[in-house]
Amino acid sequence: MASESSTRTTTSAGARRPARMTQRQREELMAYLFISPWIIGFLVFTVGAMIFSLGLSFFSTDLLSSTTFVGPNNFVALAQDPLFHQALRVTTLYTLVTVPISTIIALAISLMLNQGVIFQGLFRVIYYLPALVTGVAVTILWSWVLNPEMGLLNGFLRELGVPRAALPRWFLSEQWAVPSLILMSVWAAGSNMLLYLAGLQSIPTHLYEAARIDGANPWQQFWNVTLPMLSPTIFFNLVLNIIGSYQVFTQAYLLTNGGPNNATLTMVLYLFRKSFQQFQFGYASAIAWVLFAIILVFTLMVVRSSDAWVYYEGNRR
Amino acid sequence: MTTIKQAAPRRVLRRPAGYYVGRVLLYAVLLCGAAIFIAPLLWMVSSSVKPGYQVYAMPPEWIPERFVWDGYIEPWTTFTMGTFYANTLFLVITNTVLTLASSALVAFAFARMRFRGRDFLFILVLSTLMLPPQVTLIPTYWFFARLGWVNTMNPLFVPALFGAPFNIFLLRQYFMTIPLEMDDAARIDGCGWFAIFWRIILPLSAPALGVVAIFSATFWWLEFFQPLIYLNTAEKFPLSLGLALINTRNFNNVQATFAMTTIAILPVIVLFFVAQKLYIQGLVVSGVKG
Numbered sequence: 001m002a003s004e005s006s007t008r009t010t011t012s013a014g015a016r017r018p019a020r021m022t023q024r025q026r027e028e029l030m031a032y033l034f035i036s037p038w039i040i041g042f043l044v045f046t047v048g049a050m051i052f053s054l055g056l057s058f059f060s061t062d063l064l065s066s067t068t069f070v071g072p073n074n075f076v077a078l079a080q081d082p083l084f085h086q087a088l089r090v091t092t093l094y095t096l097v098t099v100p101i102s103t104i105i106a107l108a109i110s111l112m113l114n115q116g117v118i119f120q121g122l123f124r125v126i127y128y129l130p131a132l133v134t135g136v137a138v139t140i141l142w143s144w145v146l147n148p149e150m151g152l153l154n155g156f157l158r159e160l161g162v163p164r165a166a167l168p169r170w171f172l173s174e175q176w177a178v179p180s181l182i183l184m185s186v187w188a189a190g191s192n193m194l195l196y197l198a199g200l201q202s203i204p205t206h207l208y209e210a211a212r213i214d215g216a217n218p219w220q221q222f223w224n225v226t227l228p229m230l231s232p233t234i235f236f237n238l239v240l241n242i243i244g245s246y247q248v249f250t251q252a253y254l255l256t257n258g259g260p261n262n263a264t265l266t267m268v269l270y271l272f273r274k275s276f277q278q279f280q281f282g283y284a285s286a287i288a289w290v291l292f293a294i295i296l297v298f299t300l301m302v303v304r305s306s307d308a309w310v311y312y313e314g315n316r317r
Numbered sequence: 318m319t320t321i322k323q324a325a326p327r328r329v330l331r332r333p334a335g336y337y338v339g340r341v342l343l344y345a346v347l348l349c350g351a352a353i354f355i356a357p358l359l360w361m362v363s364s365s366v367k368p369g370y371q372v373y374a375m376p377p378e379w380i381p382e383r384f385v386w387d388g389y390i391e392p393w394t395t396f397t398m399g400t401f402y403a404n405t406l407f408l409v410i411t412n413t414v415l416t417l418a419s420s421a422l423v424a425f426a427f428a429r430m431r432f433r434g435r436d437f438l439f440i441l442v443l444s445t446l447m448l449p450p451q452v453t454l455i456p457t458y459w460f461f462a463r464l465g466w467v468n469t470m471n472p473l474f475v476p477a478l479f480g481a482p483f484n485i486f487l488l489r490q491y492f493m494t495i496p497l498e499m500d501d502a503a504r505i506d507g508c509g510w511f512a513i514f515w516r517i518i519l520p521l522s523a524p525a526l527g528v529v530a531i532f533s534a535t536f537w538w539l540e541f542f543q544p545l546i547y548l549n550t551a552e553k554f555p556l557s558l559g560l561a562l563i564n565t566r567n568f569n570n571v572q573a574t575f576a577m578t579t580i581a582i583l584p585v586i587v588l589f590f591v592a593q594k595l596y597i598q599g600l601v602v603s604g605v606k607g
Binding site for chain 2: 024027028030031032034035037038039040041042044045046048049050052053056063109112113115117123125126127128129130132133134135136137140141142143144145149150152155156158159187190194198243246247249250254268271275276281284285288289291292295296299
């Protein structure tokens with residue numbers, strides 16, 4: 001319809017308006033054409049898949065032979081499933097410890113590096129390198145670092161004089177398995193550090209000058225200038241880290257495969273077991289939706305709290 | 318884009334003795350921290366060339382008594398390392414090229430064209446960033462399984478055709494910074510929309526495209542979960558699955574495991590050094606201005 005009218009060439013002033021309209025229409029048509037890859041993907045792989053997944057969570061199915069409608073039974077079963085409770089506990093504990101610790105460490109390193117230290121670039125690289133070692137590589141490396149008999153960490157602890165019997169057995173013991181996962185993640189705090197450093201360096205120096213003229217000591221400058229100016233970056237990272245941390249899988253799968261005695265059974269690992277190892281796709285879909293709900297609630301909580309502590313400069317419209 | 322500036326030089330004023338104490342403490346903490354962060358990596362690299370007995374030495378030894386290169390040679394014959402690398406390269410290249418093409422086109426429309434529902438659709442793009450992929454995982458798997466694509470590479474790169482929300486967001490933010498007069502000038506010169514995209518906007522957006530390419534390449538270089546789900550024969554395995562295989566099958570030969578892990582992460586580290594500026598800019602765009 002747009003092309004039909006656009007072929008009409010217009011010369012008179014009176015016919016100008018429809019011609020301009022068609023140019024606008026053509027722009028619109030082209031724009032939809034350009035975003036069509038995303039629209040198709042969104043409809044099929046997001047909306048379609050979400051509806052399908054939500055539907056699946058009310059069935060008991062292996063996606064091949066048998067499919068029976070079970071109503072809300074999957075969710076009822078989840079509420080009573082001790083393994084799911086375990087997964088929920090493990091993942092929440094992991095998130096609640098990992099996210100604050102890596103945030104604080106990243107913040108501390110970036111603040112120190114921002115004090116005009118020499119070799120700042122070199123330090124930055126060293127602290128960031130571990131963040132480049134992802135997934136499989138970090139897990140393999142740490143499976144040796146944390147090896148109770150010949151690992152690097154226990155070697156150091158022994159050097160420090162920790163008696164042999166008191167050395168943690170890390171991922172081989174129920175008690176130390178989750179701390180092992182946490183250690184691995186905190187080691188990669190460098191990616192947040194880079195962000196905070198960039199954020200710190202974009203704080204205008206005149207703010208500090210003004211604070212100094214007002215007689216603020218470094219501590220007051222930190223609380224009243226640095227932290228408020230950095231708070232949007234911290235906030236954004238906090239949200240991303242919580243979302244990412246709830247989806248932890250590779251480390252738990254490769255390091256311990258959920259063991260010992262399900263001490264590291266994370267939610268995505270449980271979902272993986274239920275779906276791709278036990279072929280209970282309905283039940284697994286229910287897990288996915290509960291995971292989604294938790295992430296959503298968590299994110300909304302942080303977003304809600306942001307009014308109280310996040311400072312957006314010049315954003316009061 | 319904000320670039321990292323060196324911290325402003327401090328004004329030389331009267332410095333109390335406390336200042337120097339603080340400096341010494343600062344460097345001490347920074348050095349200790351750096352040692353802790355780098356130690357596992359150094360240990361891995363040095364262990365990859367140590368003789369076997371020295372790897373297990375307690376306390377840990379850092380300098381190899383003599384260099385043993387077996388770990389770097391053996392896996393190429395006992396495992397199909399070449400195939401793992403070829404598969405990984407295939408995934409990295411297809412995903413990077415496809416996501417660049419699709420995401421840039423979509424981002425261009427969102428950044429520089431006017432159409433009904435644009436703002437609403439863009440909010441939809443952003444909201445999908447929050448969606449954990451596990452929610453759509455099973456239907457997506459079912460879909461690709463119905464197409465007969467299990468144990469093929471297709472499910473691992475075809476989704477890149479549809480643009481990734483994060484990349485669309487990042488590129489759109491950058492495209493918005495280019496003056497709109499550029500488009501008008503090009504249109505007067507007779508450029509259509511695609512020509513504006515291809516000849517004007519893309520060449521001006523090299524840094525943002527570079528950032529997307531780097532993020533995509535580093536993600537796919539060692540991506541584990543999706544290959545794990547879709548692939549089940551070793552000749553299709555990328556490096557990530559290959560490394561996991563070596564780690565489980567090769568328990569007695571820790572040097573080989575370390576050697577293979579070292580050369581697996583080397584390209585990512587080299588890429589970081591080569592493109593450090595882009596890397597940081599990308600992080601800043603995605604995080605600080607988020």
